[in-house]
Every structure is written in structure tokens, then in C-alpha cells.
Amino acid sequence: MRAAGIVAVAGVGLTACGSDADQAVGDAVSDAASSAAGAVKDLAKKADIPVGGGKVFDSAKVVITQPTEGDYKAFSAVCTHQGCTVSGVEGGTINCACHGSTFDIATGEVKGGPATKALPEKKVTVGADGISVT
Template sequence: MTETTRRTVVLGAGSAGLAAVLTACASYGSPTTEADVEPPAEEPSSDAPKADSSDAPEAEGEAKPKALAATGDIPEGGGKVFKNQKVVVTQPTAGEFKAFSAVCTHQGCTVDEVADNTINCPCHGSKFSITDGSVANGPASDPLEEKQIEVDGDNIRLA
């Protein structure tokens, strides 16, 4: 009959613990971040811009994209984050509207606010200019990607 030593028990327990940790840390497929998940369709809110005759098709089979917001919804010197569309729209100066990706270039978190002339990421504190999306404060080192929008009357749409 073999004798169980303290060393055998400790090694066995250590191996079982290591196996549990490795199993918990294993990745099956590619990692998914918030920025990789397809967003659900955003429900229009009561303060969403109303559809007007300019939403009618321009030509047969061609329709304008749904408005993101009304121009009055975007504060001058500030902006608004549209999480479902992963877009942030800003108004650096009166009547000048800009749009950028809402996905932080540092690690892919979604920015969550526009304050004090910057677009702010909650994950690691990166801040981006509302004027051109450039990095105002790291750790991000790349600017936010600019998105094309069109202002049609009082409506702002992705182009």
C-alpha cells in the first residue's frame, strides 16, 4: 500500500487550483466588447424629432435615413451621445454640427458624455475635442473617427 505524503496532497491541490483558474480564463472564440455588439433599434422618445415631408423618398426606391436628432437637441458648445448608433453629435459653435464615432480609440468603450468642450470616455478617462475629435486627454492616442452627417432643416441625419 502506498503512503500519501503531505507533498502529494499539496501538489494535488495546487494542480486542481491551477486547472480551475486556466479553465475560467480560457477564451472560446474572439472576445466580445461592448463596441462589437450590434445595438438594438432605438425607440423614438417623445422629444425625438417629428417626421416631416422631407422624410419622403427623394426618388423612387430611395429614402432619407431617419433623423438622429433635432438641431435644438444638441447644445451649443456641447453635444449628445447616441449609444445605439455609436455616434456622438456636437455643436462646437452656433449652427456648426459635427459627428464622431462614440467608440473610444483606447480600448473600445462607448463614450458617455459631452461636457466642458470634450467628449468623455468613462472607462479610462480619455477626452476628445468636440471640434475635431482629437485627443484632449489620454490614455487614448488616436482621435475619434469623424462621421458624415447632414443637417436638413431642423433634422440631423447620418449621411
């Protein structure tokens, strides 16, 4: 009886780690993050976003980057792996401190796992000095 319980618990642990269920949870988190945040007018000033870098806006669950001068991008700040908010932008990548996933600052594509899906892109509108995201 005791051995059967151990096997069942071990089986659950193995099933949960890296399974299709994890991917489904990641997909649901990504989809929810994509649609949850509405328009955020003048979220940042252009001077706040360094060329080749970016900034995470935790309260809006958005990360804004500037891969090349004058080219602003925005992505969901919710990691597609397990729903953590990404921690920062450094070295040309958007970084998640929870499990080490990294994403390209220009495309949101995965550069390093465990995430397997890109960060959903947001629409960026650049005004005279403010950056708005929808």
C-alpha cells in the same frame, strides 16, 4: 517551478498594458466602429444638441456635437483606447468614463489620454430640423 510561473504571469501583465498590442486592438475597434454604423436619418433634432456641447447616441454608436452655433459635427462614439462607448459631452470635450480619455468636440482629436487616436469623424447632414449621420 513556482517562481518561473510567477515570472511568466507577471511578464504577460506587463506586456499587455500599454503595448503595441493594445494600440492594434484600439485601431481595430476604431476601424470597426467607423464602418459598422450605416446612415442614420434624422438621428437628432437641432434643438437636442447644445452649442458648445453635444449628445451621445449609444444605439447608433455616434456622438453629435455643436462646437459653435450652427456647426454640427459627428464622430464615432467608440473610444479609440479600448472600445468603450463614450459617456457624454461636457466642458468642450467628448468624455470616456472607462479610462478618462477626452476628445475635442470640434475635431475628435485626443485632448487627454490614455487614448492616442482621434475619434473617427462621420458625415453630418443637417435638414430643416433633423440631423442625419453617415
